[in-house]
Structure formats: structure tokens, C-alpha cells
Amino acid sequence: MPPVSSYLFNHLCMILFECLSLINLLCADTRETAFVNAVVAAGVTYTVTQACSSGHLLQCTCDKTMKGLSADGQWEWGGCADNVQHGYKKSREFMDAKYRKRSDLKTQVMLHNNEAGRLSVKNFMRTECKCHGLSGSCTLRTCWRKLPLFRDVATRLKEKFDGAAKVIPGNDGKTIIPEVATIKPPGREDLIYSEESPDFCNPDRVTGSLGTAGRVCNSTSPGVEGCELLCCGRGYETRTTKTRVNCHCRFKWCCEVTCKVCTVKKHVNTCR
Numbered sequence: 001m002p003p004v005s006s007y008l009f010n011h012l013c014m015i016l017f018e019c020l021s022l023i024n025l026l027c028a029d030t031r032e033t034a035f036v037n038a039v040v041a042a043g044v045t046y047t048v049t050q051a052c053s054s055g056h057l058l059q060c061t062c063d064k065t066m067k068g069l070s071a072d073g074q075w076e077w078g079g080c081a082d083n084v085q086h087g088y089k090k091s092r093e094f095m096d097a098k099y100r101k102r103s104d105l106k107t108q109v110m111l112h113n114n115e116a117g118r119l120s121v122k123n124f125m126r127t128e129c130k131c132h133g134l135s136g137s138c139t140l141r142t143c144w145r146k147l148p149l150f151r152d153v154a155t156r157l158k159e160k161f162d163g164a165a166k167v168i169p170g171n172d173g174k175t176i177i178p179e180v181a182t183i184k185p186p187g188r189e190d191l192i193y194s195e196e197s198p199d200f201c202n203p204d205r206v207t208g209s210l211g212t213a214g215r216v217c218n219s220t221s222p223g224v225e226g227c228e229l230l231c232c233g234r235g236y237e238t239r240t241t242k243t244r245v246n247c248h249c250r251f252k253w254c255c256e257v258t259c260k261v262c263t264v265k266k267h268v269n270t271c272r
């Protein structure tokens with residue numbers, strides 16, 4: 001598996017590429033933009049933190065601030081703790097610094113979502129431990145703070161995307177408030193937006209929507225990836241693809257593995 005940093009790099013490149021082709025979409029202030037901003041801010045926090053721990057950066061190392069015995073006296077702080085404070089700070093500098101002086105609605109929304117992305121990493125650090133002692137007897141246990149899995153960060157942000165709150169400028173012109181006064185004001189970890197999403201069903205140059213024609217969908221899923229919703233009622237086409245894979249593998253003593261080649265048929269649905 002490639003390291004997360006290269007995965008993230010590819011991910012960022014993909015976002016950048018999409019940004020160039022979908023500039024209008026990302027310069028809007030929709031729920032989708034909120035998610036992209038938060039994921040990028042979380043990704044920068046994550047990557048910088050990881051680079052600190054692996055010794056790839058000169059400016060930072062493991063976090064050594066947690067020392068001594070744990071609060072319950074059961075184990076000791078030790079090992080290489082992920083330095084999320086540094087990752088958080090660098091992400092803030094990199095993503096927010098040049099917008100800090102502006103106070104228009106779009107900028108405020110963006111800064112809020114960047115922060116939500118960073119907090120989805122920083123507030124969910126895990127504690128990982130290791131046993132020492134003869135044959136793992138665990139007479140001494142050391143623990144350190146470790147980054148959450150990025151998959152869990154992304155899942156959390158997807159949940160925030162689903163529950164994002166629409167906001168409007170407050171009367172003082174400085175604060176932002178929920179459009180619907182009855183809902184709970186969004187917290188620091190929540191995502192916010194100020195413009196409704198365009199209709200993503202059909203291509204639209206002005207909004208930057210590519211439309212969903214040609215998208216791969218799942219004919220049995222009731223969710224957003226299901227053909228019913230994704231194809232916006234236009235229906236879908238089914239193609240059968242054949243791929244050759246190794247199968248009926250046998251282990252021959254010693255040491256050889258022989259396989260047959262099987263053809264697997266797969267049905268791929270694409271939206272009309």
C-alpha cells in the first residue's frame with residue numbers, strides 16, 4: 001500500500017484538477033464546497049503531522065510533551081507521539097492566513113469549514129500502547145497519542161456534510177447565524193454553507209455541474225449511488241465486462257503455487 005502522503009498527494013492533485021475544470025462549482029459556497037474545503041484542511045493537518053513523526057521535516061519531531069505516569073498510574077507516556085499541534089498550526093497558516101483579514105460571508109464560511117476539517121483530526125487523536133517485559137508480560141506499558149485513521153476522519157466529515165447548516169449574515173454584519181432560527185447553531189466541528197447546490201443531474205457550464213450521464217451506478221442500492229437517484233430518473237445501461245483472474249490455486253510442496261485462469265463476468269451499470 002502506498003503511504004498516506006502519496007495517497008493524499010494524488011487526492012489533492014485530483015481536487016486541484018477538478019478545481020480547474022469546475023472552478024465555478026468550487027468558488028460557490030455550497031455544501032459540496034464546504035466538504036472539499038474541510039477535507040483539504042484535514043488532509044494538510046494529517047500529512048504534516050505524519051511527516052513530523054516520520055522525520056521528514058526539519059521543523060518538527062514527535063510530540064514529547066506528554067511525560068511520566070498516566071493519570072490512573074497504569075502506564076507511562078512514551079514512544080513517538082504524533083505532533084498534531086504542529087500539523088494543525090501549519091494547516092492554519094497554509095490554508096487560512098491570507099483570508100484572515102477579510103470578513104465577507106464567503107470567507108467566514110470557508111474559514112469555519114477549514115477549522116472544522118482540522119478539528120476532525122485534532123479532536124479525535126487515539127491512544128496507542130505497547131507492552132514491554134519478558135515475552136510480552138506487560139510489566140511495563142507505554143502509550144502515545146496517534147492520529148485517527150484518515151478513513152474515519154473522512155467518514156466523520158461526510159456525516160457533517162449530510163448535516164451541514166445553511167447560514168446567513170447576522171445583523172451586526174460580522175457574525176454568521178443559521179438561516180432557520182429554530183435549528184441548533186452550528187458548532188466548531190460542523191460544516192456550514194450559504195448557497196443552495198446546483199442541480200447536479202444535468203451538465204451546466206455556469207454552475208460547473210458535469211451531469212451524471214455515464215456515471216457508474218448500483219442498480220440495487222437505495223442510496224445516492226443507486227441508479228434510481230444518481231441517474232435522475234433517466235434510466236441506465238448495463239454492460240457485461242469479463243476480467244481474467246487467478247483461481248483454483250493450489251499449493252505444491254515445496255514451494256510452488258499453481259493456478260488456473262478463470263473469467264469472471266461483471267455487470268456494470270452506467271447512467272443514460
Ligand SMILES: *[C@@H]1O[C@H](CO)[C@@H](O)[C@H](O)[C@H]1NC(C)=O
Binds near residue numbers: 219222
Ligand atoms: C450495491 O448495493 C447493494 C445494496 O446497498 C450492496 O449490497 C452491494 O454491495 C452494492 N454493490 C456494489 C458493487 O457496490
